[in-house]
Amino acid sequence: MGRNFYDWNASTRVLFGPGRLNDLGDQPMPGKKAMVVISSGKSTRANGYLDRTQAELARAGVESCVFDGVGPNPLKSAVEAGAKAICDNGCDFVVALGGGSVLDAGKAMAMFAAQPNTDLWDFAGGITGKRMKPSKPSLPWIAITTTAGTGSEVDHHGVISNPDTNEKIGVGAPDLYARLAIVDPELMLTVPPRFTAYQGFDALFHSVEGYVSTLHNPMSDMVDRAAIEHVGASLVRAYEDGSDLDARCGMAYANTMGGYSMELTSCVSQHAIEHALSAFHHDLPHGAGLLLITRAWSTFQAKHTPEPERFVDMARFLGKADAADPMDYVARLDELMHACDVADLKMSDWGITKDEFGPMAENALAAYPDRFAIDPAPMTKEDVVAVLEESFS
DSSP states (O other), X not given: OOOSOOOOOOOSEEEESTTGGGGGGGSOOSOSEEEEEEESSSHHHHTTHHHHHHHHHHHTTOEEEEEEEEOSSOBHHHHHHHHHHHHHTTOOEEEEEESHHHXXXXXXXXXXXXXXXXXXXXXXXXXXXXXXXXXXXXXXXXXXXXXXXXXXXXXXXXXXXXXXXXXXXXXXXXXXXXXXXXXXXXXXXXXXXXXXXXXXXXXXXXXXXXXXXXTOOHHHHHHXXXXXXXXXXXXXXXXXXXXXXXXXXXXXXXXXXXXXXXXXXXXXXXXXXXXXXXXXXXXXXXXXXXXXXXXXXXXXXXXXXXXXXXXXXXXXXXXXXTOOSTHHHHHHHHHHXXXXXXXXXXXXXXXXXXXXXXXXHHHHHHHOXXXXXXXXXXXXXXXXXXXXXXXXX
Protein backbone atom coordinates (compact mmCIF):
# COMPACT_ATOMS: atom_id res chain seq x y z
CA MET A 1 0.00 0.00 0.00
CA GLY A 2 1.03 3.63 -0.24
CA ARG A 3 3.27 5.03 -2.96
CA ASN A 4 6.98 5.06 -3.73
CA PHE A 5 6.89 8.57 -5.21
CA TYR A 6 5.94 12.07 -4.09
CA ASP A 7 5.69 15.65 -5.35
CA TRP A 8 6.59 18.37 -2.86
CA ASN A 9 6.89 22.13 -3.32
CA ALA A 10 8.58 23.47 -0.18
CA SER A 11 8.99 26.98 -1.55
CA THR A 12 8.20 28.86 1.68
CA ARG A 13 11.21 30.10 3.61
CA VAL A 14 10.59 29.24 7.27
CA LEU A 15 12.18 31.08 10.19
CA PHE A 16 11.61 28.73 13.12
CA GLY A 17 12.38 29.23 16.79
CA PRO A 18 11.88 31.45 19.83
CA GLY A 19 12.29 35.15 19.09
CA ARG A 20 12.18 34.85 15.30
CA LEU A 21 9.54 37.60 14.99
CA ASN A 22 12.38 39.97 15.88
CA ASP A 23 14.07 38.99 12.59
CA LEU A 24 11.17 40.01 10.35
CA GLY A 25 12.55 43.49 9.73
CA ASP A 26 15.81 42.06 8.40
CA GLN A 27 14.13 40.05 5.64
CA PRO A 28 13.60 41.13 2.03
CA MET A 29 10.00 42.26 1.63
CA PRO A 30 7.82 41.34 -1.37
CA GLY A 31 6.25 44.81 -1.57
CA LYS A 32 6.03 48.32 -0.16
CA LYS A 33 2.66 48.34 1.60
CA ALA A 34 1.25 45.44 3.59
CA MET A 35 -2.25 44.60 4.71
CA VAL A 36 -1.81 42.96 8.12
CA VAL A 37 -4.68 40.50 8.58
CA ILE A 38 -5.62 39.60 12.16
CA SER A 39 -8.59 38.03 13.93
CA SER A 40 -11.65 39.86 15.17
CA GLY A 41 -10.64 39.01 18.74
CA LYS A 42 -8.49 41.02 21.14
CA SER A 43 -5.46 38.83 21.81
CA THR A 44 -3.25 39.89 18.89
CA ARG A 45 -3.42 43.51 19.99
CA ALA A 46 -3.48 42.83 23.74
CA ASN A 47 -0.38 40.64 23.61
CA GLY A 48 1.52 43.24 21.59
CA TYR A 49 1.99 41.02 18.55
CA LEU A 50 0.37 43.49 16.15
CA ASP A 51 2.48 46.42 17.34
CA ARG A 52 5.64 44.33 17.14
CA THR A 53 4.82 43.14 13.63
CA GLN A 54 4.06 46.62 12.35
CA ALA A 55 7.27 47.92 13.95
CA GLU A 56 9.27 45.19 12.20
CA LEU A 57 7.61 46.03 8.88
CA ALA A 58 8.43 49.70 9.39
CA ARG A 59 12.04 48.74 10.12
CA ALA A 60 12.06 47.01 6.73
CA GLY A 61 10.71 50.17 5.08
CA VAL A 62 7.17 48.86 4.65
CA GLU A 63 3.98 50.82 5.30
CA SER A 64 1.10 48.82 6.76
CA CYS A 65 -2.61 48.89 7.58
CA VAL A 66 -4.84 46.40 9.36
CA PHE A 67 -7.85 44.23 8.53
CA ASP A 68 -9.34 42.65 11.67
CA GLY A 69 -12.48 40.90 10.42
CA VAL A 70 -11.53 37.21 10.56
CA GLY A 71 -13.54 34.87 12.80
CA PRO A 72 -12.80 31.34 14.08
CA ASN A 73 -14.04 29.61 10.90
CA PRO A 74 -13.25 32.26 8.26
CA LEU A 75 -16.27 33.15 6.16
CA LYS A 76 -16.44 33.82 2.44
CA SER A 77 -17.74 37.31 3.22
CA ALA A 78 -14.72 38.09 5.42
CA VAL A 79 -12.28 37.04 2.69
CA GLU A 80 -14.10 39.17 0.13
CA ALA A 81 -14.15 42.16 2.51
CA GLY A 82 -10.45 41.73 3.23
CA ALA A 83 -9.59 41.53 -0.46
CA LYS A 84 -11.55 44.73 -1.08
CA ALA A 85 -9.67 46.44 1.76
CA ILE A 86 -6.37 45.36 0.21
CA CYS A 87 -7.34 46.94 -3.10
CA ASP A 88 -8.88 50.06 -1.56
CA ASN A 89 -5.74 50.73 0.49
CA GLY A 90 -3.31 50.11 -2.34
CA CYS A 91 -1.57 47.23 -0.58
CA ASP A 92 0.72 45.04 -2.66
CA PHE A 93 1.17 42.15 -0.25
CA VAL A 94 -0.43 40.50 2.79
CA VAL A 95 0.90 39.67 6.24
CA ALA A 96 -1.33 37.15 8.03
CA LEU A 97 -0.72 37.33 11.79
CA GLY A 98 -2.63 34.82 13.88
CA GLY A 99 -3.84 31.24 14.05
CA GLY A 100 -4.90 28.95 11.27
CA SER A 101 -8.13 30.80 10.51
CA VAL A 102 -6.24 34.06 9.98
CA LEU A 103 -3.58 32.39 7.85
CA ASP A 104 -6.21 30.62 5.74
CA ALA A 105 -8.18 33.85 5.27
CA GLY A 106 -5.06 35.91 4.58
CA LYS A 107 -3.79 33.65 1.84
CA ALA A 108 -7.26 33.47 0.25
CA MET A 109 -7.40 37.28 0.30
CA ALA A 110 -4.00 37.41 -1.40
CA MET A 111 -5.32 35.24 -4.21
CA PHE A 112 -8.74 36.88 -4.52
CA ALA A 113 -7.54 40.50 -4.40
CA ALA A 114 -5.73 39.95 -7.69
CA GLN A 115 -8.78 38.56 -9.56
CA PRO A 116 -11.04 41.33 -10.96
CA ASN A 117 -14.79 40.99 -11.35
CA THR A 118 -15.13 37.59 -9.74
CA ASP A 119 -16.78 35.87 -6.78
CA LEU A 120 -14.61 33.95 -4.32
CA TRP A 121 -16.65 30.80 -4.89
CA ASP A 122 -15.66 30.89 -8.57
CA PHE A 123 -12.35 29.46 -7.34
CA ALA A 124 -13.78 26.94 -4.87
CA GLY A 125 -14.47 23.27 -5.39
CA GLY A 126 -16.88 21.36 -3.20
CA ILE A 127 -20.53 21.08 -4.15
CA THR A 128 -21.26 24.54 -5.55
CA GLY A 129 -17.87 26.05 -6.45
CA LYS A 130 -17.02 26.71 -10.10
CA ARG A 131 -13.42 25.44 -9.88
CA MET A 132 -12.07 28.31 -11.96
CA LYS A 133 -8.32 28.85 -12.12
CA PRO A 134 -7.12 32.36 -11.18
CA SER A 135 -6.37 34.45 -14.26
CA LYS A 136 -3.75 36.59 -12.52
CA PRO A 137 -0.92 35.79 -10.08
CA SER A 138 -1.78 35.98 -6.39
CA LEU A 139 -0.36 38.77 -4.28
CA PRO A 140 2.61 37.63 -2.20
CA TRP A 141 1.99 36.98 1.47
CA ILE A 142 3.88 36.40 4.70
CA ALA A 143 2.65 34.04 7.43
CA ILE A 144 3.25 34.69 11.14
CA THR A 145 1.58 31.92 13.12
CA THR A 146 0.57 32.44 16.74
CA THR A 147 -0.86 28.94 17.32
CA ALA A 148 0.26 25.33 16.81
CA GLY A 149 -2.54 23.63 14.93
CA THR A 150 -3.10 23.97 11.21
CA GLY A 151 0.27 24.12 9.45
CA SER A 152 -1.26 26.77 7.18
CA GLU A 153 2.02 28.66 6.99
CA VAL A 154 3.48 26.10 4.56
CA ASP A 155 0.57 24.96 2.39
CA HIS A 156 -1.14 26.63 -0.57
CA HIS A 157 -4.84 26.64 0.24
CA GLY A 158 -7.14 28.13 2.87
CA VAL A 159 -10.25 26.50 4.29
CA ILE A 160 -13.17 28.92 3.95
CA SER A 161 -16.83 28.58 5.02
CA ASN A 162 -19.81 29.59 2.92
CA PRO A 163 -22.88 29.78 5.18
CA ASP A 164 -25.18 30.19 2.19
CA THR A 165 -24.34 26.66 0.98
CA ASN A 166 -23.25 24.98 4.24
CA GLU A 167 -19.81 24.30 2.76
CA LYS A 168 -16.37 24.51 4.34
CA ILE A 169 -13.77 23.83 1.70
CA GLY A 170 -10.31 24.74 0.49
CA VAL A 171 -9.69 27.72 -1.77
CA GLY A 172 -6.21 28.15 -3.18
CA ALA A 173 -3.85 28.39 -6.11
CA PRO A 174 -0.52 26.82 -7.10
CA ASP A 175 1.32 30.09 -6.42
CA LEU A 176 -0.22 30.63 -2.97
CA TYR A 177 2.67 29.45 -0.82
CA ALA A 178 3.82 32.10 1.64
CA ARG A 179 7.04 33.85 0.64
CA LEU A 180 8.11 33.77 4.28
CA ALA A 181 6.76 32.03 7.37
CA ILE A 182 7.71 32.94 10.91
CA VAL A 183 7.06 30.16 13.43
CA ASP A 184 7.95 31.72 16.78
CA PRO A 185 6.87 29.58 19.74
CA GLU A 186 7.13 32.61 22.02
CA LEU A 187 3.97 33.91 20.33
CA MET A 188 2.18 30.74 21.45
CA LEU A 189 2.91 31.09 25.17
CA THR A 190 -0.33 33.02 25.74
CA VAL A 191 -2.68 30.49 24.09
CA PRO A 192 -5.15 29.30 26.78
CA PRO A 193 -5.03 25.61 27.80
CA ARG A 194 -8.31 24.61 26.14
CA PHE A 195 -7.26 26.06 22.78
CA THR A 196 -3.77 24.63 23.17
CA ALA A 197 -5.50 21.24 23.29
CA TYR A 198 -7.88 21.90 20.39
CA GLN A 199 -5.05 23.16 18.18
CA GLY A 200 -2.62 20.48 19.27
CA PHE A 201 -4.97 17.65 18.36
CA ASP A 202 -5.63 19.30 14.99
CA ALA A 203 -1.87 19.25 14.37
CA LEU A 204 -1.76 15.60 15.41
CA PHE A 205 -4.60 14.57 13.12
CA HIS A 206 -3.04 16.18 10.05
CA SER A 207 -0.12 13.80 10.39
CA VAL A 208 -2.18 10.83 11.60
CA GLU A 209 -4.39 11.13 8.53
CA GLY A 210 -1.38 11.56 6.26
CA TYR A 211 0.29 8.50 7.77
CA VAL A 212 -2.71 6.22 7.17
CA SER A 213 -3.74 7.75 3.82
CA THR A 214 -3.31 5.57 0.77
CA LEU A 215 -1.10 8.39 -0.57
CA HIS A 216 1.57 7.88 2.11
CA ASN A 217 5.12 7.69 0.79
CA PRO A 218 8.68 7.55 2.18
CA MET A 219 8.96 11.33 2.57
CA SER A 220 5.55 11.77 4.18
CA ASP A 221 6.23 8.86 6.52
CA MET A 222 9.33 10.65 7.81
CA VAL A 223 7.49 13.95 8.27
CA ASP A 224 4.43 12.36 9.88
CA ARG A 225 6.44 10.26 12.30
CA ALA A 226 8.35 13.35 13.46
CA ALA A 227 5.11 15.28 13.98
CA ILE A 228 3.32 12.50 15.85
CA GLU A 229 6.31 11.88 18.11
CA HIS A 230 6.58 15.57 18.97
CA VAL A 231 2.87 15.71 19.85
CA GLY A 232 3.25 12.66 22.04
CA ALA A 233 6.16 14.27 23.87
CA SER A 234 4.92 17.86 24.05
CA LEU A 235 1.14 18.30 23.95
CA VAL A 236 0.27 17.39 27.53
CA ARG A 237 3.19 19.48 28.82
CA ALA A 238 2.09 22.50 26.78
CA TYR A 239 -1.48 22.04 28.01
CA GLU A 240 -0.47 21.76 31.67
CA ASP A 241 2.06 24.61 31.60
CA GLY A 242 1.63 27.10 28.79
CA SER A 243 4.90 28.83 29.77
CA ASP A 244 6.92 25.67 28.98
CA LEU A 245 8.80 27.03 25.97
CA ASP A 246 10.38 23.68 25.13
CA ALA A 247 6.93 22.08 24.92
CA ARG A 248 5.66 24.99 22.82
CA CYS A 249 8.62 24.49 20.47
CA GLY A 250 7.75 20.80 20.14
CA MET A 251 4.15 21.59 19.27
CA ALA A 252 5.15 24.36 16.87
CA TYR A 253 7.41 21.89 15.06
CA ALA A 254 4.62 19.30 14.89
CA ASN A 255 2.32 22.00 13.53
CA THR A 256 4.62 22.90 10.64
CA MET A 257 5.35 19.23 9.89
CA GLY A 258 1.57 18.73 9.69
CA GLY A 259 1.44 21.41 7.02
CA TYR A 260 4.14 19.60 5.06
CA SER A 261 2.18 16.38 5.48
CA MET A 262 -0.83 17.92 3.77
CA GLU A 263 1.39 18.88 0.85
CA LEU A 264 2.96 15.42 0.59
CA THR A 265 -0.23 13.41 1.14
CA SER A 266 -3.64 14.68 2.27
CA CYS A 267 -6.06 14.59 5.12
CA VAL A 268 -8.69 11.87 4.78
CA SER A 269 -12.34 11.54 5.76
CA GLN A 270 -11.93 12.47 9.43
CA HIS A 271 -11.27 16.06 8.37
CA ALA A 272 -14.02 15.93 5.74
CA ILE A 273 -16.59 14.88 8.36
CA GLU A 274 -15.47 17.63 10.75
CA HIS A 275 -15.72 20.23 8.01
CA ALA A 276 -19.36 19.22 7.60
CA LEU A 277 -19.95 19.69 11.33
CA SER A 278 -18.48 23.19 11.40
CA ALA A 279 -20.03 24.12 8.04
CA PHE A 280 -23.39 23.69 9.79
CA HIS A 281 -22.17 25.20 13.10
CA HIS A 282 -19.66 27.99 12.51
CA ASP A 283 -18.93 28.54 16.20
CA LEU A 284 -17.52 25.01 16.55
CA PRO A 285 -13.71 25.22 16.78
CA HIS A 286 -12.12 22.95 14.20
CA GLY A 287 -10.01 21.08 16.75
CA ALA A 288 -13.03 20.52 18.98
CA GLY A 289 -14.99 19.14 16.05
CA LEU A 290 -12.23 16.66 15.30
CA LEU A 291 -12.11 15.60 18.94
CA LEU A 292 -15.87 14.97 18.95
CA ILE A 293 -15.60 12.32 16.24
CA THR A 294 -12.06 10.98 16.50
CA ARG A 295 -12.61 7.96 18.74
CA ALA A 296 -15.47 6.59 16.64
CA TRP A 297 -13.72 7.39 13.35
CA SER A 298 -10.38 5.97 14.52
CA THR A 299 -12.05 2.81 15.82
CA PHE A 300 -13.77 2.22 12.48
CA GLN A 301 -10.54 2.71 10.58
CA ALA A 302 -8.38 0.69 12.99
CA LYS A 303 -10.78 -2.27 12.73
CA HIS A 304 -11.13 -2.18 8.94
CA THR A 305 -7.79 -0.91 7.61
CA PRO A 306 -5.78 -3.15 5.27
CA GLU A 307 -2.63 -1.77 6.95
CA PRO A 308 -3.17 -2.34 10.68
CA GLU A 309 0.56 -2.02 11.36
CA ARG A 310 0.36 1.70 10.64
CA PHE A 311 -2.04 2.22 13.56
CA VAL A 312 0.35 0.21 15.75
CA ASP A 313 3.17 2.48 14.57
CA MET A 314 1.22 5.59 15.57
CA ALA A 315 0.53 4.24 19.05
CA ARG A 316 4.27 3.73 19.47
CA PHE A 317 5.06 7.18 18.07
CA LEU A 318 2.70 8.64 20.69
CA GLY A 319 4.58 6.90 23.49
CA LYS A 320 2.98 3.45 23.87
CA ALA A 321 6.17 1.43 23.38
CA ASP A 322 4.49 -1.97 23.81
CA ALA A 323 1.74 -1.34 21.22
CA ALA A 324 0.87 -4.49 19.26
CA ASP A 325 -2.74 -4.02 18.14
CA PRO A 326 -4.22 -1.23 15.95
CA MET A 327 -6.70 -0.43 18.72
CA ASP A 328 -3.72 0.53 20.89
CA TYR A 329 -3.67 3.77 18.88
CA VAL A 330 -7.25 4.51 19.94
CA ALA A 331 -6.38 3.69 23.55
CA ARG A 332 -3.35 6.00 23.51
CA LEU A 333 -5.39 8.74 21.83
CA ASP A 334 -8.00 8.42 24.56
CA GLU A 335 -5.29 8.75 27.23
CA LEU A 336 -4.04 11.98 25.67
CA MET A 337 -7.57 13.35 25.42
CA HIS A 338 -8.19 12.67 29.10
CA ALA A 339 -4.84 14.23 30.04
CA CYS A 340 -5.88 17.41 28.20
CA ASP A 341 -9.44 17.38 29.61
CA VAL A 342 -11.08 17.10 26.19
CA ALA A 343 -12.36 13.53 26.39
CA ASP A 344 -15.89 14.54 27.38
CA LEU A 345 -16.80 17.17 24.80
CA LYS A 346 -20.45 17.04 23.75
CA MET A 347 -21.94 17.77 20.36
CA SER A 348 -24.94 19.27 22.12
CA ASP A 349 -22.67 21.99 23.55
CA TRP A 350 -22.55 23.47 20.04
CA GLY A 351 -26.19 22.83 19.18
CA ILE A 352 -25.57 19.79 16.98
CA THR A 353 -28.61 17.52 16.73
CA LYS A 354 -29.07 13.96 15.51
CA ASP A 355 -31.41 14.96 12.72
CA GLU A 356 -28.47 16.76 11.06
CA PHE A 357 -26.38 13.60 10.70
CA GLY A 358 -27.82 12.50 7.35
CA PRO A 359 -27.34 15.91 5.71
CA MET A 360 -23.88 16.23 7.29
CA ALA A 361 -22.80 12.86 5.94
CA GLU A 362 -24.09 13.77 2.47
CA ASN A 363 -22.30 17.13 2.71
CA ALA A 364 -18.99 15.55 3.66
CA LEU A 365 -19.12 12.95 0.89
CA ALA A 366 -20.20 15.46 -1.77
CA ALA A 367 -17.74 18.19 -0.79
CA TYR A 368 -14.73 15.92 -0.25
CA PRO A 369 -14.97 12.78 -2.40
CA ASP A 370 -11.21 12.96 -2.90
CA ARG A 371 -10.58 12.56 0.84
CA PHE A 372 -12.89 9.59 1.17
CA ALA A 373 -11.17 8.05 -1.86
CA ILE A 374 -7.83 7.85 0.00
CA ASP A 375 -9.16 6.53 3.31
CA PRO A 376 -7.38 3.45 4.62
CA ALA A 377 -10.81 1.76 4.82
CA PRO A 378 -13.67 2.94 2.56
CA MET A 379 -16.63 4.63 4.25
CA THR A 380 -20.22 4.79 3.03
CA LYS A 381 -22.83 7.36 4.00
CA GLU A 382 -24.17 4.83 6.49
CA ASP A 383 -20.70 4.45 8.03
CA VAL A 384 -20.37 8.22 8.42
CA VAL A 385 -23.78 8.49 10.05
CA ALA A 386 -22.83 5.64 12.39
CA VAL A 387 -19.63 7.49 13.39
CA LEU A 388 -21.66 10.64 14.11
CA GLU A 389 -24.25 8.73 16.09
CA GLU A 390 -21.58 6.95 18.14
CA SER A 391 -19.97 10.34 18.82
CA PHE A 392 -23.17 12.07 19.87
CA SER A 393 -23.74 13.33 23.38
